[in-house]
Every structure is written in C-alpha cells, then in structure tokens.
Amino acid sequence: MHLEVVAPSPALADYVEYYGVWEEDAEDDVPLGAPVLPGVVNGLNVLVGRSVEVAAAGEGSRVQVAALAGMVGMVTWQQLYQRQASQAGVLGIYFRPAGFFHLFGAPMAEATDPTLAVGRxxxxxxxxxxxxxxxxxxxxxxxxxxxxLLLRQLHCQQPMPNAIDLVADRILHQHGQVNIEALAHDAGLSRRQLERRFLTEVGAPPKLYARIVRFNHVLQLLAASPAPSWQDIAYRCGYYDQAHFIREFRFFTGKSPSNYSLVDSDFAHFFWAR
Structure with a gap:
C-alpha cells in the first residue's frame, strides 16, 4: 500500500485537515483489508479504480460503496473493517471537526458510523x-x-469559525481530558446548547467525542512504545483507575488491553493519529 498525506491550500486550513491518497498496486485479485478503529476524523472518500466495501465488526451487514464516493463519518463505537480490491485507490478529504458542516451545512450526525453516498x-x-x-x-x-472545488465551496459559503470549533480544538489539544460543563461555560452556552450544536456540527455529543479523543491518545502512546505499560498509559490518559481504562478499551475495541494487538498501519493512522 502506498500512502501520501497532502496539506490543503492555506485558505482551507480551518476546514480541511489534510488530503490522503492511498493506492493498492498488487497484481492479484485478493481483496486487501484494514481495520478502522473509533476516531473523530470525518472523511469524504472518492474511489479510483475498483470497489471498496466497509463491514462493521459484530454485525452481519456490509455496505458496498457503489457510487464512487462515500462519506465515512466519525466512527464512535465499534471497529469497522475496510476491504478493497487490489489495484484500487482512494482519494480522501479529511475535515477539521466541524469543517464539513461549515462548508456544506449538512448535519453531521447523519454521517456518524455508517458510510453514506456523499451526494446525500x-x-x-x-x-x-x-x-x-x-x-x-x-x-x-x-x-x-x-x-x-473546495476553495469554490468556501467562497460560496463564506463560513466563520465559531464556539463549537473552539470547544472541539480544546478537546483535541487536551487529549479528551476535559470537563464538559467548563467547556460550555467558556463557550457562553448551556450544556444542553453545547450538546445539541456539537452533535449537529461535529457529529457526536461532546462527552463521547472527548472519550474517543482520549482513546485515540491511548493508541498513539501504544504505537510509540515497543513495550507499553498499561498502567502508565491509563494514568497518562487520565482514566480514574485500571477498571475504568479496561471498560473504555473494551467499549472501543471489543477486547481487553492484554488481548489486543495494535494494527499500527499507515491506513489506521489516517483515522486516529491526529
């Protein structure tokens, strides 16, 4: 697999995090797969070549992306598994937390967890x-x-970053170790207002978003350590105790830390290594 990450034009930096291009160049027809763990990146993926399908772990259903493009929203509660044929490629546009909402005005809760035809x-x-x-x-x-095309959309919409962008940035900067009431107060919103707007503009309630960001920090620390100390990682990521850490780990991976093997691939980094 060949992967490349490219920065957008400076004018798009508040809305688009990066572009990603990955290609499979194998000569056989064996489908190639990669897991997608919970993450907070919203991606618009356009297929180049042959088909891609996305399966949800623990479910029998499988979504075949047949319309050449799909919106892979925030993955919140289970592992997804993407399989694509060899000699297939994908160009992805990966947005800042509320970037897609600012550019297109679409309620992001509709794009969370499933893969949708982006035309919707x-x-x-x-x-x-x-x-x-x-x-x-x-x-x-x-x-x-x-x-x-994104610069043209930006010119048409002329969006302005708002309080929700500031809240999302604080959650990311603090690796999910935040107090939601304090965030709402600092944003000049009630907690209920924050939750409603965050769900619409980002795609998940702020508390769940913070939990995923913190879990992604766990994955980053795990990837950086050849012999990780689970106790040290739990402490650095602000979990109350080992039991809390294990519950969260099971929620997002379906496995306990001791039974988990990180798939430390470039593809996986697209989704959780911010």
Missing part, C-alpha cells in the same frame, strides 16, 4: 468532484481538482 450530504459538489477525479490521470491532478 454534498449534492452537486459531490457529483462534480467524482467527475473531475475520474477524468484526472494523476494523483496530483486529482488533488488539485479537490482543492479547487
């Missing part, structure tokens, strides 16, 4: 993006097309 959320933009990317011959041309 981005309308004409999605159709034009698919057309431009399918016509492009190189990844450079595809990235340039995505950047151009």
């Amino acid at each position: 959320l981005a309308g004409q933009f999605a159709h034009e993006l698919i057309e431009r990317i399918s016509q492009a011959e190189t990844n450079g041309q595809r990235l340039a097309a995505a950047d151009e």
Whole structure:
C-alpha cells in the first residue's frame, strides 16, 4: 500500500485537515483489508479504480460503496473493517471537526458510523468532484481538482469559525481530558446548547467525542512504545483507575488491553493519529 498525506491550500486550513491518497498496486485479485478503529476524523472518500466495501465488526451487514464516493463519518463505537480490491485507490478529504458542516451545512450526525453516498450530504459538489477525479490521470491532478472545488465551496459559503470549533480544538489539544460543563461555560452556552450544536456540527455529543479523543491518545502512546505499560498509559490518559481504562478499551475495541494487538498501519493512522 502506498500512502501520501497532502496539506490543503492555506485558505482551507480551518476546514480541511489534510488530503490522503492511498493506492493498492498488487497484481492479484485478493481483496486487501484494514481495520478502522473509533476516531473523530470525518472523511469524504472518492474511489479510483475498483470497489471498496466497509463491514462493521459484530454485525452481519456490509455496505458496498457503489457510487464512487462515500462519506465515512466519525466512527464512535465499534471497529469497522475496510476491504478493497487490489489495484484500487482512494482519494480522501479529511475535515477539521466541524469543517464539513461549515462548508456544506449538512448535519453531521447523519454521517456518524455508517458510510453514506456523499451526494446525500454534498449534492452537486459531490457529483462534480467524482467527475473531475475520474477524468484526472494523476494523483496530483486529482488533488488539485479537490482543492479547487473546495476553495469554490468556501467562497460560496463564506463560513466563520465559531464556539463549537473552539470547544472541539480544546478537546483535541487536551487529549479528551476535559470537563464538559467548563467547556460550555467558556463557550457562553448551556450544556444542553453545547450538546445539541456539537452533535449537529461535529457529529457526536461532546462527552463521547472527548472519550474517543482520549482513546485515540491511548493508541498513539501504544504505537510509540515497543513495550507499553498499561498502567502508565491509563494514568497518562487520565482514566480514574485500571477498571475504568479496561471498560473504555473494551467499549472501543471489543477486547481487553492484554488481548489486543495494535494494527499500527499507515491506513489506521489516517483515522486516529491526529
């Protein structure tokens, strides 16, 4: 698998975190897979080549992305598993916490956990993006097309960062170790107002968002340590005790820390290594 991360134009920095391009160049037809653990990144993925399917762990259902583009929203409660055919590629646009909402006005709760046809959320933009990317011959041309279309969308919408962006940034900066009441107070909102707006603009309630950010910090520390101390990681990530840490770990992975093996792949980093 070949992966590349590219920064957007500076004007888009408040709304788009990065572009990601990954390609499978194997010559056989064996489907290649990668797990997607819970993470807070919202991604708009456009297929280049052959099919991709997304399965939810613990469920029998499988979503076949057949419309060339899909919105992979925040993954909150279970592991997803993405399988794509060899010689397939994906161009992904990965947004800041409320970036997609600012650019398209779509309620982000609709994109949380499932994979959706992006036309439901981005309308004409999605159709034009698919057309431009399918016509492009190189990844450079595809990235340039995505950047151009997003800059045009930015000019049309003229969004302004707001209190929800500040709250999300604090949660990220503090690795999820926050007090929601204090965040609401500092944002000039009641807790209920914060929860309602955060769900609409980001895709999950702020408490759940903070839990996922903290869990992602666990994964980052785990990836950085060849022989991790679970007790040390639990302490550094602010869990009350070992029992609390184990409950959260089971909730997000379905396994206890001692039975878990991190899939430390570049693909996985797209979703939790902010």
